[in-house]
């Protein structure tokens with residue numbers, strides 16, 4: 084068995100291969116994307132993989148596959164599980180034949196997400212088991228076991244790593260790659276797979292009857308375990324248990340929860356042996372609520388009495404602070420006065436030099452001005468916030484729907500919403516059909532860079548290639564939009580500044596739903612494909628120092644001593660040259 | 675029913691706990707912080723030691739501030755708390771200051787000499803801190819400034835600055851220089867092994883001074 088230094092998501096992917104994975108689908112979402120990306124990169128691949136158009140689609144694909152008896156995996160980020168919640172709830176009833184694992188990666192501290200929701204709640208809601216690994220090695224080991232657990236109880240298993248596991252590296256001991264692949268074979272069984280009321284009532288009872296056995300099994304396997312060492316105890320779960328282990332004194336007991344449902348009798352036994360118990364976990368007070376339920380005489384500390392924060396992620400210092408608030412000692416020294424130096428200029432991520440989105444935003448704002456209302460969506464282009472081009476973002480696909488709601492509210496200012504190609508195909512298209520159907524007066528800009536850029540450049544139906552690397556027909560966004568009954572569908576090249584402005588003006592003067600497709604490949608992807616453009620430079624004598632180009636916000640443009648200059652990041656889009664009123668920015672002559 | 679604690683927990687009871695050597699590698703997205711951390715991880719493996727790290731992913735390629743936490747001999751979580759790091763390797767002087775509160779008393783910063791000016795300062799007309807003012811903030815701390823740019827030029831490619839910095843910081847890392855250099859050779863693109871070997875060696879030399 085090999086020991087490797089590996090990313091959590093890579094170790095998880097490897098564990099799937101060890102467990103004879105046959106089928107994987109998913110929709111990219113940080114921090115989950117590298118699982119399927121790693122599976123895609125395997126030299127030998129005797130399993131099927133796909134990037135699906137959204138999480139619900141991915142979930143149902145994988146579920147269908149599991150019904151044929153093969154082992155399948157679906158991956159997404161936590162908010163993706165909201166999209167897939169519908170099939171999740173009922174797949175718990177129908178159960179599965181082949182092992183079916185749902186990976187939903189949580190993001191405490193919302194490093195790259197719109198919220199800090201807790202996937203464990205979904206597992207509880209659906210009554211499916213949930214595995215909650217504490218580190219990279221455990222994530223690997225649990226993933227390998229998740230498939231057998233799913234088959235043992237014929238139930239989907241939720242696997243919930245967090246950002247600090249997915250995007251963490253560690254020495255990991257790997258197992259052998261599995262060689263026993265199965266082939267799908269769907270056996271008809273309407274009482275199992277057709278959830279009409281008469282069937283579903285029976286299935287619901289069966290699901291409920293499984294629960295106790297699952298809870299007991301999770302203790303037997305050792306996912307939930309405790310050690311009594313004193314009169315005070317800690318109950319902890321997921322990665323928080325690592326922070327606890329780092330600082331816990333020898334005379335404090337630990338119960339480590341790695342899986343749900345928790346066997347309540349087992350937990351009550353632990354709790355009752357202590358005068359005081361502190362519950363340390365990230366996200367919701369999920370374990371804490373069970374602890375409070377089973378505690379009789381024991382005092383319980385946790386989020387509900389303010390010892391552990393509700394928001395954000397934990398680390399050794401914040402765990403130590405929780406110990407202290409609960410009146411407990413800890414090992415280690417965490418200085419209190421270590422706060423960041425104030426007054427430094429921030430360095431947020433920004434759109435790449437030459438990103439077509441920036442040019443589209445600029446032209447859009449030029450035409451629709453400060454009064455324009457700009458609902459937007461989720462992708463690299465959410466960074467358009469810095470350019471004043473993003474007024475709303477709530478969830479995938481909500482730019483068009485929020486936009487048509489505002490447009491039909493009586494609001495008189497023009498509504499122009501922006502959505503990326505991948506997000507449009509994810510859940511934007513329904514909103515467009517709805518807006519066209521209900522005669523909204525708005526402009527929909529599809530920022531079409533042919534790829535799902537933000538999560539690491541995964542292909543989508545617009546790219547012309549599948550996750551397996553096979554060519555596929557790329558979708559016609561124009562035809563798709565027209566088929567909704569929209570007559571104003573124009574495609575522009577955002578690098579063509581004048582043409583883009585013209586198109587926005589025409590849209591402004593037209594009633595109804597207008598679609599503008601701003602098409603220009605993502606510069607990172609373009610560079611990978613060998614597209615080269617000459618860089619630009621500023622003729623310092625011609626530059627009047629007006630600073631217009633700086634306001635454009637390209638990271639390749641600097642402003643030093645009252646004059647603009649272009650640095651090495653320039654990718655040669657040429658838009659700044661069109662913006663400059665002095666004509667001072669020019670293309671470098673070929674050397 | 676009573677279980678015992680999982681592997682790794684057995685360290686808690688009684689026996690002396692070995693403390694990890696904790697460092698941060700910080701910089702601007704695109705400067706190669708992740709490659710540098712992979713090299714340290716690989717060197718740990720070669721020496722049969724445990725290692726934990728946490729990386730900034732996702733938005734990192736878009737020019738944002740990035741941080742990687744690495745815990746050599748770490749066996750618990752990957753995160754390092756403020757005020758407890760032994761070392762900070764920074765590819766940018768502004769980022770060295772931004773993350774300096776992570777350092778423990780007596781910790782060391784090894785930083786590149788230059789700063790990449792954040793685009794936000796041009797857009798919002800913010801003041802760009804000078805290298806002198808940044809060094810002044812660090813004056814209470816033990817720090818070394820490395821001219822990684824000219825060293826990398828000397829090695830043959832500006833892209834090797836991250837390896838120069840790693841070489842310069844190697845004196846503080848509890849890892850053998852050999853293990854680090856072998857890891858460099860293993861992980862950089864094959865065509866650049868020669869340049870990066872040189873970059874590492876120049877870094878080692880500069881770090882000494």
Ligand code: SF4
Pocket residue numbers: 433434435437438439440463464532536537605606607608736
């Ligand atoms: S990765 Fe592509 S889409 Fe994202 S900001 Fe960069 S150029 Fe734009």
Ligand code: SF4
Pocket residue numbers: 436437618619637638639640649652653654655656657658659660
């Ligand atoms: S041409 Fe101008 S706007 Fe385009 S990448 Fe270069 S500096 Fe930036």
